[in-house]
Amino acid sequence: MTAEIDSHARRVGLFLNLAGERRGEFQASCGELFNRLLLTETFDGATAMLARQPVDLLVLDLDGFDDSGDLSAASALVRARQGAPVLVLCPYGNTAWLPELMAAGPLTYRISPLLSEDLQQSVSQALTAPLDAAAAQQQALLDKEKELRDLLAIQRGVQRALTGMDELGTMAARICTALCSFPGVRHAALFHMQERGNLVLAAQEARNHLDMARLLQRSERLLQSPLSDTFPPLMAVGSGDMVLLDAPEKAGDPELAMQLHDKGVRMVLALPLRSEAGGPVQGAVSLMFDRHIAFSREQFSGLGSLAQFISFGLAMSELKHQNDALAGKLTQITTVDALTGAVNRRHGEAELDNEIRRARRYGMPLGVIAFDIDNFRSVNDIYGYPCGDQALRTVAQTVLSRLRTSDQLVRMRGEEFLIIATHTAAIDALKLAEKLRETIATTELPGCEMVTISLGVAQAGPEEGASTLLERLDAALHRAKRAGRNCVELAMAS
Numbered sequence: 001m002t003a004e005i006d007s008h009a010r011r012v013g014l015f016l017n018l019a020g021e022r023r024g025e026f027q028a029s030c031g032e033l034f035n036r037l038l039l040t041e042t043f044d045g046a047t048a049m050l051a052r053q054p055v056d057l058l059v060l061d062l063d064g065f066d067d068s069g070d071l072s073a074a075s076a077l078v079r080a081r082q083g084a085p086v087l088v089l090c091p092y093g094n095t096a097w098l099p100e101l102m103a104a105g106p107l108t109y110r111i112s113p114l115l116s117e118d119l120q121q122s123v124s125q126a127l128t129a130p131l132d133a134a135a136a137q138q139q140a141l142l143d144k145e146k147e148l149r150d151l152l153a154i155q156r157g158v159q160r161a162l163t164g165m166d167e168l169g170t171m172a173a174r175i176c177t178a179l180c181s182f183p184g185v186r187h188a189a190l191f192h193m194q195e196r197g198n199l200v201l202a203a204q205e206a207r208n209h210l211d212m213a214r215l216l217q218r219s220e221r222l223l224q225s226p227l228s229d230t231f232p233p234l235m236a237v238g239s240g241d242m243v244l245l246d247a248p249e250k251a252g253d254p255e256l257a258m259q260l261h262d263k264g265v266r267m268v269l270a271l272p273l274r275s276e277a278g279g280p281v282q283g284a285v286s287l288m289f290d291r292h293i294a295f296s297r298e299q300f301s302g303l304g305s306l307a308q309f310i311s312f313g314l315a316m317s318e319l320k321h322q323n324d325a326l327a328g329k330l331t332q333i334t335t336v337d338a339l340t341g342a343v344n345r346r347h348g349e350a351e352l353d354n355e356i357r358r359a360r361r362y363g364m365p366l367g368v369i370a371f372d373i374d375n376f377r378s379v380n381d382i383y384g385y386p387c388g389d390q391a392l393r394t395v396a397q398t399v400l401s402r403l404r405t406s407d408q409l410v411r412m413r414g415e416e417f418l419i420i421a422t423h424t425a426a427i428d429a430l431k432l433a434e435k436l437r438e439t440i441a442t443t444e445l446p447g448c449e450m451v452t453i454s455l456g457v458a459q460a461g462p463e464e465g466a467s468t469l470l471e472r473l474d475a476a477l478h479r480a481k482r483a484g485r486n487c488v489e490l491a492m493a494s
């Protein structure tokens with residue numbers, strides 16, 4: 001027996017677990033740390049033993065417990081200790097129970113499975129009474145203060161990352177950078193649930209050269225990955241609970257453990273993201289640490305609120321994305337002519353006013369072309385209205401395809417259109433009009449004979465407003481009609 005073990009003589013311990021085998025194992029590895037070790041398989045048994053005699057350390061081994069009834073019974077035991085030492089051995093996969101148990105009273109925890117010597121060391125530490133209680137208390141306060149400062153700093157970082165309501169990818173990247181400022185974090189990643197249950201890696205920030213996409217061998221459809229039952233963030237999304245892995249090998253995948261060890265990862269914490277309690281899981285945040293940290297209740301709760309905060313930011317960003325898409329659709333509906341895809345008259349007239357003002361301000365020429373399909377009435381009469389519609393659509397699309405992106409095609413009424421050609425003088429507008437006339441005259445129309453167009457061309461005068469410009473254009477167009485159609489006429493000077 002070592003000196004350390006001697007110093008724990010006369011200590012009474014109580015170990016609780018359902019399985020006889022585990023009780024035997026505990027006795028074999030830690031029995032000698034106690035003067036007397038009580039073993040029980042039930043919560044009632046533990047309660048009765050605690051009531052009968054003083055117990056220096058209660059070891060709650062939660063392996064094999066799996067329902068919420070067990071969790072509330074375990075919480076009641078922790079509460080009954082009233083601050084006396086409790087060591088919780090929590091199986092990997094149920095680490096979400098820790099914050100809840102911590103709410104019942106102070107405790108230390110280890111995640112199982114544990115090596116025998118690690119278990120001995122944890123029990124020994126839990127049994128060691130501080131020699132100088134005042135100094136220990138002072139140290140605990142300092143530790144707590146540091147914990148809270150770290151949490152506050154990371155919360156501020158995340159808050160900054162969330163302001164601005166960026167597109168999701170940018171926001172996720174900024175969140176990961178902020179999370180990496182938490183002490184010990186060497187890698188942060190954000191997973192996001194897209195439509196139809198497609199979990200993707202939205203962003204990551206590495207301070208240890210770890211590439212999450214490479215580790216998982218994919219960056220989307222992650223829930224279908226073979227690691228979905230072993231890797232903390234994927235488990236967190238699957239279960240909706242926090243998952244803490246305090247040693248890579250405990251995940252039970254030697255290849256994964258080796259890769260994490262290679263990058264200096266000692267601990268992984270994954271927090272599910274959901275914007276409302278009980279709501280659907282939107283993704284997860286994963287934090288990889290280069291050290292082992294025994295989280296306090298405040299840290300668990302701080303990290304939990306941080307996750308909620310992030311979820312909220314993501315939900316807002318998604319909402320903004322949807323709103324932008326809707327607003328875009330609305331603009332499309334209110335400004336575009338549904339039949340031809342040209343700008344509608346109301347929006348076209350406003351655009352003409354804007355372009356006239358802009359041309360005047362910058363001293364740039366503005367060319368305008370009005371055109372009208374010749375004898376369109378006969379197309380409708382001979383081939384029917386639906387065919388006429390199709391012809392209108394084809395003419396508009398053909399013209400649009402010949403214009404610059406800065407030009408605009410406006411459907412003014414029926415088969416009359418206007419082209420607003422910025423930075424274009426009369427001479428170039430004439431050339432454009434001629435090119436369009438020729439193109440339409442040689443364009444096949446589905447289901448009916450070919451059509452021609454007549455065009456009027458003008459350049460806005462230096463002081464001219466939209467109404468006189470349109471009148472001049474109209475006159476030019478009428479001259480083109482009178483001249484026999486399928487031709488271009490330049491408007492009289494303003």
Ligand SMILES: Nc1nc2c(ncn2[C@@H]2O[C@H](COP(=O)(O)OP(=O)(O)OP(=O)(O)O)[C@@H](O)[C@H]2O)c(=O)[nH]1
Pocket residue numbers: 339372373374375376377378380384385386387388389392413414415481485
């Ligand atoms: N199919 C179809 N026809 C339209 C639409 N809007 C206007 N029209 C038709 O376009 C024709 C315009 O006729 P008019 O104004 O007489 O002109 P036109 O027959 O083209 O003769 P000119 O302009 O003098 O060459 C009418 O028959 C309208 O019914 C539309 O949205 N779809």
